[in-house]
Amino acid sequence: MALQSRDAQERKRHGRHYTPPELARFLARRALLYAPCGAELRVLDPACGDGELLLAVHREMVSCAPGVAVRLTGYDLDRAAVGETVARAAAEGVEIHCRAGDFLAKAPRLAKGSFDLIISNPPYVRTQQLGGATAQLLSRKFGLRGRIDLTHPFVALAPRLLAPGGVLGLLCANRFLTTRAGANLRRILTADLTPVELYDLGDTKLFSAAVLPAITIATRSAASVAHARVFPGEDTIPAGDGASGVGADNAHQNRGTRAYAAASTSASSTATGGTAAGGAAASGTAAGGAAAPAIVPRDSLSAGGFAKRSDPANVAESSAGCRYVSVYERTGDETGCGTELFDALAGETDCLVGAGGRVFAVEVGTLASQGREAANGPSAGQVISDHERPHGETVWRMSRPAVDRWLDKIADRTWHTFGETARIRVGIKTTADRVFISDRWDDLDPTPERELLQPLITHHDLERWQIKKDRGTRVLYPYDLRQTRRTPVDLAEFPCAAEYLRTHEEALSGRRYVLDGGRKWYEIWVPQRPHLWGAPKLVFPDISERPRFALDRSGAVVNGDCYWISLTDLDAGKSATDLAYLLMGVANSALGLRFYDAVCGNRLYSGRRRWITQYVARLPLPDPGSPAAVEIVRRVRELMEGGVPVSDAAVDEAVAEAFGVPAQ
Numbered sequence: 035m036a037l038q039s040r041d042a043q044e045r046k047r048h049g050r051h052y053t054p055p056e057l058a059r060f061l062a063r064r065a066l067l068y069a070p071c072g073a074e075l076r077v078l079d080p081a082c083g084d085g086e087l088l089l090a091v092h093r094e095m096v097s098c099a100p101g102v103a104v105r106l107t108g109y110d111l112d113r114a115a116v117g118e119t120v121a122r123a124a125a126e127g128v129e130i131h132c133r134a135g136d137f138l139a140k141a142p143r144l145a146k147g148s149f150d151l152i153i154s155n156p157p158y159v160r161t162q163q164l165g166g167a168t169a170q171l172l173s174r175k176f177g178l179r180g181r182i183d184l185t186h187p188f189v190a191l192a193p194r195l196l197a198p199g200g201v202l203g204l205l206c207a208n209r210f211l212t213t214r215a216g217a218n219l220r221r222i223l224t225a226d227l228t229p230v231e232l233y234d235l236g237d238t239k240l241f242s243a244a245v246l247p248a249i250t251i252a253t254r255s256a257a258s259v260a261h262a263r264v265f266p267g268e269d270t271i272p273a274g275d276g277a278s279g280v281g282a283d284n285a286h287q288n289r290g291t292r293a294y295a296a297a298s299t300s301a302s303s304t305a306t307g308g309t310a311a312g313g314a315a316a317s318g319t320a321a322g323g324a325a326a327p328a329i330v331p332r333d334s335l336s337a338g339g340f341a342k343r344s345d346p347a348n349v350a351e352s353s354a355g356c357r358y359v360s361v362y363e364r365t366g367d368e369t370g371c372g373t374e375l376f377d378a379l380a381g382e383t384d385c386l387v388g389a390g391g392r393v394f395a396v397e398v399g400t401l402a403s404q405g406r407e408a409a410n411g412p413s414a415g416q417v418i419s420d421h422e423r424p425h426g427e428t429v430w431r432m433s434r435p436a437v438d439r440w441l442d443k444i445a446d447r448t449w450h451t452f453g454e455t456a457r458i459r460v461g462i463k464t465t466a467d468r469v470f471i472s473d474r475w476d477d478l479d480p481t482p483e484r485e486l487l488q489p490l491i492t493h494h495d496l497e498r499w500q501i502k503k504d505r506g507t508r509v510l511y512p513y514d515l516r517q518t519r520r521t522p523v524d525l526a527e528f529p530c531a532a533e534y535l536r537t538h539e540e541a542l543s544g545r546r547y548v549l550d551g552g553r554k555w556y557e558i559w560v561p562q563r564p565h566l567w568g569a570p571k572l573v574f575p576d577i578s579e580r581p582r583f584a585l586d587r588s589g590a591v592v593n594g595d596c597y598w599i600s601l602t603d604l605d606a607g608k609s610a611t612d613l614a615y616l617l618m619g620v621a622n623s624a625l626g627l628r629f630y631d632a633v634c635g636n637r638l639y640s641g642r643r644r645w646i647t648q649y650v651a652r653l654p655l656p657d658p659g660s661p662a663a664v665e666i667v668r669r670v671r672e673l674m675e676g677g678v679p680v681s682d683a684a685v686d687e688a689v690a691e692a693f694g695v696p697a698q
Contacts, residue, residue, distance in 0.1 A: 058090035065203030082108030085119030109137035114337035147197040156188035195225035209247035227252035344531040358399035402433035453651025461592035482531035493575035624698040662692035
């Protein structure tokens, strides 16, 4: 067990999550659909691991285009992995030119346009694990911005190494679709390449590790975008307009014991023609017999997003021209998916597919961007409203006609976003919770002074609208609560706390990043503003299946598994409370949840959602002075403060009325 744990830690530290065979085969098939035709296909995997992706490409080519010579090249830092790749290739009678070494260092010596296909599952290592100095060096060398992970430089090299008409088949974490940290990948994939298919595989549990993957197929030629996404959901598919499920024209397929659902818009009849690798027509049948999506001009992409489009025709045009397949788990908790899911992803019709103990729903739409466009300017037809611009680069989301019309109505009634109205902060981060956080402080002898033991709100305490602190968790918070800036207390004035902390001094002093930041050894890493804890605040968990925004008046500290908004940042007196009730009413409403799914759409395992700053900041807020907003505040106040009983449904109705859309 200890050996397995160490192996898992090493895989995480180096970003080693090898591609499962079924996923490798699917990625190879979709990438080969767009690969250039010729007598030879030059293929690169810059982080080949055990060689599964390269071998998958070779198998598909042998099956579909046996007359084409396939030249396979692989790199990997892990010499053992390179040896395994060579051995596996030899066993199949395949030649792979596999090299042990740092691809990022060797790539500049490779000639421009050396490869027709780059297929890769690059290592995913975050900035924290890379180290600040390494991250800065990589950013400068590869023209990256902001927070990066090791995937970014691997993708940044692809445009130079691909021949004209070449293809990138990328498998990476799906976070890049919607987070600020993913802006580098979104910029490269749209500025230097043309994405043609996108699959967000989220909660499919294809990897043994907790990995939420996405596939992007991008070319150096103009094409439309298909986007597939996978995330968990309910056990039945509701009828409706396509916002949260498939509509009345569902087609059902049952394969084995699995059931999947897919919603698809019709493909455009406009196609580039041409031929995929192996002779399959680009607008006809993919390698292996899967139906191929139509390829349409790039300027048919939907603007999408939160902003109102200037031309309503853009909605219909984008939906007819591009394919976006979205798969999400509705029931089941087993691992693996089988070939049935991948068949459904490649198909063109709405369907239900099930097997084993899992049921997936599949939705199809088009790729849309939301927010401020990158330096290259907005996509064709895209209109970005002024109130979106402060929140950084565009993010990617699914576009569907009914959802786009619904978002347009929301935009028409939006006064500000949450991010423009309030500062959203994360809770404290001690980086030594076992030392600073406990619900058994009274069992210690001596017990640290009560002045330093502050009540702590964690995600366990949060319910919809209210906070229930049944656990009695407190944090040893060594700061002066009267100060507006982080001011650590003098331990000489708190002998019991000092004695307790000194028993952990070796471990706490080992946090070099704390000491290097000019902090004292007994401080916590992110304390936030100590004087703000006493003011009323909205608190909500980082991760939860549904929104759980609550108002705290106890003066408690908020833990790092939650986010919070201080009413002092809103306004003074009654108006601040009213605005807080309005924020809470929208966030906790059915409309707020649907907006999150349409615009952010980032779900984790078991249907849980991330309520991080950059997602919550996008939520819309109606004009607080409007009668409809006043009604929301009145109903939330009655729900919060007693009096006439008010249900969540009553708040949902008021929020829908404020934005001029039907209640869900």
